Amino acid sequence: MKVLTKNTDYAIRALLALAAARGRYLSAKAIASGQDIPYQFLRRLLQEMIRHNLIISKEGARGGFMLEKDPDLITVTQLIEIFQGKVQVSECMFRKQICGNRSRCVLRHEIMRIEQVVQSEFEKVTIGKLLRDLEAANRK
Amino acid sequence: MKVLTKNTDYAIRALLALAAARGRYLSAKAIASGQDIPYQFLRRLLQEMIRHNLIISKEGARGGFMLEKDPDLITVTQLIEIFQGKVQVSECMFRKQICGNRSRCVLRHEIMRIEQVVQSEFEKVTIGKLLRDLEAANRK
DNA sequence: ATTAACTGATACTAAATTGGTATCAATTAA
DNA sequence: TTAATTGATACCAATTTAGTATCAGTTAAT
Numbered sequence: 001m002k003v004l005t006k007n008t009d010y011a012i013r014a015l016l017a018l019a020a021a022r023g024r025y026l027s028a029k030a031i032a033s034g035q036d037i038p039y040q041f042l043r044r045l046l047q048e049m050i051r052h053n054l055i056i057s058k059e060g061a062r063g064g065f066m067l068e069k070d071p072d073l074i075t076v077t078q079l080i081e082i083f084q085g086k087v088q089v090s091e092c093m094f095r096k097q098i099c100g101n102r103s104r105c106v107l108r109h110e111i112m113r114i115e116q117v118v119q120s121e122f123e124k125v126t127i128g129k130l131l132r133d134l135e136a137a138n139r140k
Numbered sequence: 141m142k143v144l145t146k147n148t149d150y151a152i153r154a155l156l157a158l159a160a161a162r163g164r165y166l167s168a169k170a171i172a173s174g175q176d177i178p179y180q181f182l183r184r185l186l187q188e189m190i191r192h193n194l195i196i197s198k199e200g201a202r203g204g205f206m207l208e209k210d211p212d213l214i215t216v217t218q219l220i221e222i223f224q225g226k227v228q229v230s231e232c233m234f235r236k237q238i239c240g241n242r243s244r245c246v247l248r249h250e251i252m253r254i255e256q257v258v259q260s261e262f263e264k265v266t267i268g269k270l271l272r273d274l275e276a277a278n279r280k
Numbered sequence: 281a282t283t284a285a286c287t288g289a290t291a292c293t294a295a296a297t298t299g300g301t302a303t304c305a306a307t308t309a310a
Numbered sequence: 311t312t313a314a315t316t317g318a319t320a321c322c323a324a325t326t327t328a329g330t331a332t333c334a335g336t337t338a339a340t
Contacts, residue, residue, distance in 0.1 A: 060306090111143060203286045
């Protein structure tokens with residue numbers, strides 16, 4: 001069971017780089033080489049994050065990307081939702097009605113509880129927090 | 141992000157059926173139709189669970205499967221490990237040494253913490269507990 | 281002894297997801 | 311004018327997930 005796919009992992013690291021740049025535009029190329037992320041792959045992730053209003057871009061020479069949202073308001077939960085879909089358990093959950101299969105629904109109850117735990121844990125982890133941790137680690 | 145795949149979901153429900161049968165042998169066919177699980181698919185899962193000493197089987201007519209392990213000692217964590225692989229975060233984790241990429245490792249630290257949370261939550265959920273919940277629900 | 285109901289083992293397939301590459305048009309700073 | 315850059319897509323390969331099919335061997339019941 002993989003918790004984070006490359007998508008999410010790369011996105012987090014790209015956002016960390018952008019947060020560290022603090023208002024300067026960073027090009028996809030710069031992020032890719034700095035964070036060791038495949039360039040074309042990264043570009044798609046960046047586009048996706050623009051669509052979700054996490055970052056903005058400037059086209060043309062000396063263009064690049066910049067954080068739009070406060071890094072303390074960008075949670076790992078959000079990124080998981082964008083790149084891996086909403087944290088969920090089984091299809092059963094989506095049909096709002098209680099499903100016919102009783103044992104499936106008993107299970108579902110337990111798992112929805114865990115889902116909440118996972119989500120709230122990931123919510124505590126923001127890009128802002130990670131950046132501070134990272135800079136603290138680098139000062140040592 | 142899907143927490144449980146069909147594999148695990150089916151396995152849990154099959155084990156619940158076996159726990160409910162309390163020492164009688166249940167055939168794959170009976171489990172499949174009762175729990176609405178594709179028959180051939182289920183058979184593979186059952187074989188896998190035999191290999192992991194969760195259940196035993198009896199061949200031939202009137203044969204079937206029976207729990208081997210105490211249902212209170214079968215946790216969802218174990219089933220996830222069997223059918224979806226150990227709960228993990230990124231490849232980074234497996235290389236024991238600290239990886240070169242600092243930001244990846246800061247992230248990793250946070251995520252290993254969450255991993256622990258998830259695992260311990262799923263450990264609380266045993267087949268025995270689910271069965272009791274299920275039977276309580278059915279009495280209502 | 282035969283047969284029907286079973287498990288054991290394994291091979292195969294299809295669809296979805298994941299990870300990655302390539303291309304070309306449009307924009308902009310120098 | 312040109313080089314550096316984003317926008318938009320289309321494509322591809324590998325892996326994982328979900329499901330099917332087949333055949334051999336075992337056993338209970340008749």
